[in-house]
Structure formats: C-alpha cells, structure tokens
Amino acid sequence: MIGxxxxxxxxxxxxLSALVIVTPVTAVAQPAPAPAPITGPEAALxxxxxxxxxxxxxxxxxxxxxxETLFRMELARLSKVPLPTRRDIERxxxxxxxxxxxxxxxxxxxxxxxxxDIVVTGTVGAMGSAYVLNIKAVDSATAKQVQRxxxxxxxxxxxxxxxxxxxxxxxxxxxxxxxxxIQVQTDMVxxxxxxxxxxxxxTPLPNLGVIAKLPLGKHKLRVQAPGYDPFDDEVDVHFxxxxxxxxxxxxxxxxxxxxKVATIIRKPFYTRTWFIVAAGAAAVSLxxxxxxxxxxxxxxxxxxxxxxxx
Numbered sequence: 001m002i003g004x005x006x007x008x009x010x011x012x013x014x015x016l017s018a019l020v021i022v023t024p025v026t027a028v029a030q031p032a033p034a035p036a037p038i039t040g041p042e043a044a045l046x047x048x049x050x051x052x053x054x055x056x057x058x059x060x061x062x063x064x065x066x067x068e069t070l071f072r073m074e075l076a077r078l079s080k081v082p083l084p085t086r087r088d089i090e091r092x093x094x095x096x097x098x099x100x101x102x103x104x105x106x107x108x109x110x111x112x113x114x115x116x117d118i119v120v121t122g123t124v125g126a127m128g129s130a131y132v133l134n135i136k137a138v139d140s141a142t143a144k145q146v147q148r149x150x151x152x153x154x155x156x157x158x159x160x161x162x163x164x165x166x167x168x169x170x171x172x173x174x175x176x177x178x179x180x181x182i183q184v185q186t187d188m189v190x191x192x193x194x195x196x197x198x199x200x201x202x203t204p205l206p207n208l209g210v211i212a213k214l215p216l217g218k219h220k221l222r223v224q225a226p227g228y229d230p231f232d233d234e235v236d237v238h239f240x241x242x243x244x245x246x247x248x249x250x251x252x253x254x255x256x257x258x259x260k261v262a263t264i265i266r267k268p269f270y271t272r273t274w275f276i277v278a279a280g281a282a283a284v285s286l287x288x289x290x291x292x293x294x295x296x297x298x299x300x301x302x303x304x305x306x307x308x309x310x
Contacts, residue, residue, distance in 0.1 A: 041147045041173045044137060047117035049079050049173075050089060052110060054133070055101065057125035064124045067131070067154075070165040075120070078169055084114055102136075104143045111140025118146060120172070130155040135172050147172055167216070167239050180216055180237040184209040184223065186247040191225040210242060223247045 054068040076083045084092075092114050100106035102121050111119040122135035130153035137146040149171045154164040170178045184193055186203050193200040196219055200211060203223070214237045224230035228249035235243050 041137070041175060044118045044146060044173050045078065045080050048081050048115065049075065049118045049120060049137075050084050050111065050114050050116040051075060052089070052100070052102075052107060052119050052121040054121070054135075055123045057123050059124060059126045059131065063131075067124055067133070067161070067165060070162055071122075071133075071135075071169055074166045074169040075173070078174055084116065089114060104138050104145060107138040108140045108143035111138070116140060127153055133168055135168060137172060163239060170239070178216060178239065179213045180239055181210050181212045181214060181242045182219065182221065182235055182237060183242050183244045184211070184221070184247060185244060186223065186249070188223070188225055188228075188247070188249050191223050191228075191247075191249060194222040194224075196220050197222075221245060223249065225249055228252055 051068070051072045054064050054071070056064040072083065072086075089110075090098075093110055094113070097106065097110050097113060100110055102123070107119045107121060111117070117140055118137050119140060120135065120137045122133055125132050125134070132153055133151040134148075135151070136148040138144065139146050149168065151164060151168040151171070154161055167178065182195070184203065184205055186209075188203055191203045193203060193205060195211060195214075203209070205211070216237050216239055218234045218236055220232075221235050222230055222232050229252045231247045231249060233245070235245055237243055
C-alpha cells in the first residue's frame with residue numbers, strides 16, 4: 001500500500017513538471033505609457049521642437065529672415081533634441097498648412113505632421129528704429145499655448161541683435177536660465193556689500209567677488225565702510241556675462257563723492273587759522289610802527305617868532 005502511494009506521488013510530480021514545460025507563458029499586454037504632460041517652458045526642452053516661421057509686420061522680410069535664423073540657431077543650442085531644418089519643414093507640410101499664420105489649431109496640425117511636440121512661431125514688428133518680437137510656443141497634442149513672450153527692443157550692432165535673439169530664446173523656453181553676474185573688485189577689506197538693498201556680505205566676497213545668477217537689467221550696488229564715503233551706483237547685468245565693478249572707497253574727512261569720483265573740499269585761505277593769526281600779528285606790528293613814527297615827529301614852537309622853521 002505504501003509502495004503504491006509513493007508511485008502515485010512520483011507520477012503526479014512528473015505530470016506537473018511536464019505541464020510546466022509545455023504550458024506557454026502568456027504575457028499580459030501593458031498599455032503604452034502616456035506622454036509626459038508639458039507643465040512649463042523648461043519641460044519643452046526635452047521634447048521635439050520645430051520653429052515654424054516669423055512673419056514681418058511692416059518691415060523688410062529679409063531682415064525678419066535673418067532674425068529668424070539667429071533665433072533658430074540659438075534655440076537649437078538650447079534644445080536637447082535636434083530641430084528639423086527649414087527644408088525638412090517645407091517638405092513635410094501640405095500646401096494648405098503652409099498658409100498657417102499662427103493660430104494654435106493650425107500650428108498643432110503642423111506639429112503633428114512634423115512629428116514634433118512643440119511648434120514655435122512669431123512676428124517681428126518695428127518700434128521706431130528698433131524691432132520687437134512676439135513669440136509663442138504651442139503644444140501639438142493639445143493645441144494650447146505653452147508660453148508667449150515679447151522681446152525687449154532690438155537695435156544696434158549685429159552683436160546686440162544676436163544677444164537679443166539669444167535672450168528671446170531663453171525667455172521663451174528657459175526663463176530660469178536667464179541670468180547674469182556682477183563681480184565686485186576692491187582693495188578694501190571688511191566693507192559691507194549690499195545689492196538692491198539686500199546684504200550680500202563683506203569684502204573680499206567669495207568666488208572672487210562674483211555675485212551670480214542675477215536677473216537681467218539694472219541693479220543697485222552699495223559698498224560701505226565706517227569712515228569712508230559709500231559707493232552707490234547702478235550696474236547693468238547682461239545675459240550670461242559678468243559685469244565687473246571696481247570700487248575704491250575714499251576717506252570721508254574733507255572728501256565728498258560717491259567713492260568713484262571724489263572732490264577735495266578746499267577752504268578759502270582767508271578762513272584758515274594760520275591766515276587769521278598772521279593777519280592779527282601783522283595788524284599789531286603795523287599799529288606799533290605807526291605809533292613809533294608818530295612819536296618821532298618834532299614839535300616846532302613858533303610862539304617866540306624867532307624860529308626860522310615858522
């Protein structure tokens with residue numbers, strides 16, 4: 001009886017092993033992960049971006065084409081995924097889509113045709129002798145605007161235009177990276193440094209005096225120390241540049257100024273102590289001399305009538 005049970009158990013084990021070997025493994029199909037939502041401009045840098053085009057508003061199309069090229073080049077450096085070229089875009093879109101003038105719906109259709117996540121477009125208009133860009137980024141999947149910016153007026157030399165286009169690209173899709181620095185250089189030790197009425201520290205500042213990651217534009221810098229006239233000035237902070245400021249504090253005694261340009265106060269000589277003392281001594285001496293001369297005058301008696309001087 002016991003032997004029969006052992007045989008049955010062995011047979012059962014063999015059958016189960018066979019079933020395990022021949023039974024196919026059925027994989028459960030998992031749904032494809034949904035694309036990550038675009039929650040802000042910075043998130044778009046990890047996605048596929050295409051620059052549609054910039055339209056001219058009352059200015060030469062050739063100039064607009066050059067500005068668009070500068071913007072496209074800067075955005076290509078900034079984006080983590082290569083951008084489609086102008087030729088790639090012209091080949092992919094239909095004739096009807098080429099007439100898109102910036103509406104979110106048609107830009108989303110263009111984006112889907114190109115296989116990109118974000119479509120960027122804009123207009124360039126004149127403001128006196130300067131140019132102003134209005135640029136926006138649209139999500140291809142939702143046909144909603146991700147970001148919209150207006151650039152600062154662009155003017156001047158090619159270098160200034162290039163910097164303006166770089167700032168516009170960062171302002172559109174990487175505003176958190178839009179900053180510059182100030183470097184405070186001074187031979188004064190222990191002077192207090194304040195920026196925009198906020199305490200920074202005392203000289204010498206760490207990092208070779210560089211105050212980093214400052215918003216672009218003007219900032220009020222103040223450097224002060226006991227016994228010295230304070231340095232007060234506005235400093236321009238430029239994109240990805242270090243604005244160097246040389247500070248030389250001047251002793252406050254008989255000195256006025258901001259610390260940069262000083263004017264020595266020179267009192268009139270007749271108010272000086274030495275002049276007053278000397279003038280007093282001279283007056284005493286002159287009085288004595290006059291008195292002495294008066295004392296030397298001979299008195300002539302003409303009462304007798306016999307004096308020949310009478």
